[in-house]
Amino acid sequence: MEPQANTFPRLLMAHARQRPDAPAVREKDLGIWQTWSWSQAATEVRELACGLASLGFAAGANLAIVGANRPHLYFAVVAAQSVGGVPVPLYQDAAAAEMVFMLGDAGIEFVFAEDQEQVDKLLECRELQQAAGTGGTAALRTIVYDDPRGLRHYDQPGLMSYAQLRELGQAFDAATPGFFDRAVAAGQPGDVAVILYTSGTTGRPKGVCQTHASFMAAGRGGVETDRLGPGDDIMSYLPMAWVGDHLFSVAQWLVGGFTLNCPESAATVMNDMREIGPSYYFGPPRTFEGLLTAVSIRMEDAAAPKRWMYARFMALARRVGADILAGRPVGFGDRLMYGLGNLMVYGPLRNVLGMSRIRVAYTAGAAIGPDLFRFYRSIGVNLKQFYGQTETCAYVCLQRDGEVKLTSVGTAAPGMELKIADSGEVLVRGVSVLKAYYKRPDATAEVLDADGYFHTGDAGVIDHEGHLRIIDRAKDVGRLAGGAMFAPNYIENKLKFFPQIKEAVCFGHAREQVCAFINIDYEAVGNWAERRALPYGGYVDLAGKPEVLQLVRECIEQVNADLAAEEGMADTQIARFLVLHKELDPDDDELTRTRKVRRGFIADKYAVLVEALYAGRTEQFIETQVKFEDGRTGSVSATLKIVEARCFPPVKAAA
Numbered sequence: 001m002e003p004q005a006n007t008f009p010r011l012l013m014a015h016a017r018q019r020p021d022a023p024a025v026r027e028k029d030l031g032i033w034q035t036w037s038w039s040q041a042a043t044e045v046r047e048l049a050c051g052l053a054s055l056g057f058a059a060g061a062n063l064a065i066v067g068a069n070r071p072h073l074y075f076a077v078v079a080a081q082s083v084g085g086v087p088v089p090l091y092q093d094a095a096a097a098e099m100v101f102m103l104g105d106a107g108i109e110f111v112f113a114e115d116q117e118q119v120d121k122l123l124e125c126r127e128l129q130q131a132a133g134t135g136g137t138a139a140l141r142t143i144v145y146d147d148p149r150g151l152r153h154y155d156q157p158g159l160m161s162y163a164q165l166r167e168l169g170q171a172f173d174a175a176t177p178g179f180f181d182r183a184v185a186a187g188q189p190g191d192v193a194v195i196l197y198t199s200g201t202t203g204r205p206k207g208v209c210q211t212h213a214s215f216m217a218a219g220r221g222g223v224e225t226d227r228l229g230p231g232d233d234i235m236s237y238l239p240m241a242w243v244g245d246h247l248f249s250v251a252q253w254l255v256g257g258f259t260l261n262c263p264e265s266a267a268t269v270m271n272d273m274r275e276i277g278p279s280y281y282f283g284p285p286r287t288f289e290g291l292l293t294a295v296s297i298r299m300e301d302a303a304a305p306k307r308w309m310y311a312r313f314m315a316l317a318r319r320v321g322a323d324i325l326a327g328r329p330v331g332f333g334d335r336l337m338y339g340l341g342n343l344m345v346y347g348p349l350r351n352v353l354g355m356s357r358i359r360v361a362y363t364a365g366a367a368i369g370p371d372l373f374r375f376y377r378s379i380g381v382n383l384k385q386f387y388g389q390t391e392t393c394a395y396v397c398l399q400r401d402g403e404v405k406l407t408s409v410g411t412a413a414p415g416m417e418l419k420i421a422d423s424g425e426v427l428v429r430g431v432s433v434l435k436a437y438y439k440r441p442d443a444t445a446e447v448l449d450a451d452g453y454f455h456t457g458d459a460g461v462i463d464h465e466g467h468l469r470i471i472d473r474a475k476d477v478g479r480l481a482g483g484a485m486f487a488p489n490y491i492e493n494k495l496k497f498f499p500q501i502k503e504a505v506c507f508g509h510a511r512e513q514v515c516a517f518i519n520i521d522y523e524a525v526g527n528w529a530e531r532r533a534l535p536y537g538g539y540v541d542l543a544g545k546p547e548v549l550q551l552v553r554e555c556i557e558q559v560n561a562d563l564a565a566e567e568g569m570a571d572t573q574i575a576r577f578l579v580l581h582k583e584l585d586p587d588d589d590e591l592t593r594t595r596k597v598r599r600g601f602i603a604d605k606y607a608v609l610v611e612a613l614y615a616g617r618t619e620q621f622i623e624t625q626v627k628f629e630d631g632r633t634g635s636v637s638a639t640l641k642i643v644e645a646r647c648f649p650p651v652k653a654a655a
Contacts, residue, residue, distance in 0.1 A: 007216075021038075022037060028261075029264065030264075041071075045078045046082070046169070046180050047166040048079035048169055049180055050169035051168040053183075057109075058083065058084070060084060060086075061080075061085045061110065063080040063086070063110050066121075066122065067092050069237055074249065074260065084191070088102070088195045088196075089241040092118060092239065095587065096125050099125055111140060111143045113144065115146065116149065118145070119154070144165050188212075190211050195210075207438030207440075208243075208434050209434060218388075218413075221413050226359075233280065234278055234282070236249040236260050236262050238284070243390040247395065248280075248362075284366060287363075297499070313346070316341055317338070317378035318375075320334045322374060325377050325380060326402060327402060359382060364387060368385065370406040372496075385398075385408075385409045386410075387410065387470065391433065392428060396426075397413055411467055414431075415430045416432065420462055425474045426460040428454050429453045429454065433452070434448075457473060476488055478508070478509030480510075482571060484571035486509055487572075491574070495516070495556065500555060501520065505602055507603065514573065514574050515574065515614060516577040518552055519580055520542070520579060522539055539581075540582070540638050544640070557645055560647055561648050564650055576645065578641065579640070580609075581622065589601060608622060618641065619640060621639045624636055
């Protein structure tokens with residue numbers, strides 16, 4: 001790539017010059033894949049940038065982007081950067097009341113929206129701003145929408161279609177020749193390239209300002225480590241507001257020059273993946289958990305001979321599959337049987353998952369359980385872990401081929417330094433650390449020390465080979481009353497390996513024992529119940545069935561047996577649990593938009609249940625307020641059974 005291509009707009013223009021007809025982006029629309037070449041992408045970005053400039057969008061302004069993964073929205077990211085502006089992607093499933101804070105905080109006047117749903121929400125945000133008296137510069141002025149369906153008769157001021165903006169841009173470009181090229185040339189690597197808001201697990205979200213240089217360095221490190229390039233394909237399906245998507249679908253896309261593929265909808269991702277056959281894949285642990293759950297459901301419905309064959313070959317895969325993938329020595333007989341398993345089980349399974357062509361797969365965003373990690377590697381998927389935060393471009397550690405450990409997140413990525421503070425907190429310094437929190441110098445000073453180290457808030461240890469092992473969030477790691485270390489996330493990930501368990505929240509700090517809340521996976525457990533002719537009338541009814549409670553208890557007791565065999569973990573076995581009457585939900589503030597547990601909020605909201613677990617009760621009534629998708633509120637109530645789980649004596653390691 002050209003040496004002067006040191007901002008994202010310059011990278012795009014360089015690709016357009018060097019390989020104008022190569023595929024840059026694809027999108028499935030109405031069942032047909034549409035393709036933009038690099039030259040077509042560059043032309044649309046130019047038109048959008050000039051169109052924005054004609055409306056008064058200038059250097060230093062922020063452009064909100066709200067919607068699913070769409071080529072036009074990715075073009076809007078680069079268009080804003082081209083004229084010195086800053087894109088601010090927001091979560092498309094956020095309610096208006098949540099979104100209005102970030103719109104006001106970032107001083108947003110211009111927004112790119114995907115469709116009618118997002119336009120309606122933004123118009124509501126504008127009304128909320130006006131009602132609160134936050135008009136003027138902080139009010140939404142222009143809303144550009146991509147999909148015009150349902151918007152024909154909307155006549156609110158400031159609404160404009162994507163096509164209309166392109167027309168404005170074409171006219172502006174013709175009237176002011178050279179404007180776009182001068183604007184792109186004026187950009188500097190140290191300019192802020194994007195503002196990404198944190199998930200707000202501990203308070204109001206903060207806008208993280210990252211530069212072109214930081215995200216390009218993060219993108220380049222991953223591209224060079226895994227030898228990514230123009231021949232690769234990636235499926236872009238994760239929220240654009242999440243730092244992981246920005247790293248993979250913007251930074252690495254423009255640095256590596258591979259092809260970005262946008263699915264038709266969230267519901268068609270699996271089918272679209274099978275059609276595209278991506279060579280490079282990225283997903284948070286929850287995605288991999290969901291895929292495994294879908295496989296488990298299908299296998300439970302399969303004929304007895306298929307279930308027998310699956311069980312036999314998966315047992316072999318667990319024993320030798322990861323070693324074969326890593327190139328370690330494996331006996332001839334096992335290797336021969338694994339080859340047969342690859343033909344009959346593992347290959348078809350990868351195809352069902354849309355992973356038949358995958359050369360590299362990454363997971364990040366939360367800790368992944370070792371059992372889940374081992375499953376994918378054992379069937380021949382080169383799954384590796386990535387570690388970072390929004391404040392580090394999702395880029396701190398990565399796992400290199402041949403150096404994958406199931407219990408670590410890898411070694412320091414190129415250009416990054418690691419150290420462990422005396423408190424056990426992981427500190428990082430290097431190319432991808434944030435420039436600042438947007439208009440929050442106080443918050444910036446809290447996380448960046450005088451030596452330039454970013455305080456991650458994670459507790460971890462570095463082994464003798466330089467591999468980092470994350471124990472838990474530093475604020476979540478505690479001690480049981482007896483002194484044993486309590487790392488709730490570690491236990492929860494073990495529980496979520498079971499397809500029947502969708503979410504888990506463990507309690508135990510300063511307590512005598514560990515107790516847990518469980519969310520069942522409604523689809524997996526519903527399928528299990530139907531095959532046993534067990535009638536149920538919805539989530540609340542299913543979650544309270546004695547047979548379901550017994551099923552969950554068996555899962556928990558398997559985890560307890562594992563914990564009993566791990567050094568220092570035997571005391572953290574789960575003694576009592578209950579199955580919640582509702583799914584934990586971001587709309588109810590119980591999870592972040594990236595689906596991380598708001599542990600403190602849940603403990604406060606369900607304090608009566610926590611108290612019942614530790615008071616030795618056998619059941620507890622609760623009524624809970626819930627929010628519906630249309631903004632209405634209601635309540636759900638149930639009398640929850642509290643179940644004892646068997647705990648095992650510690651297993652002493654062999655001498």
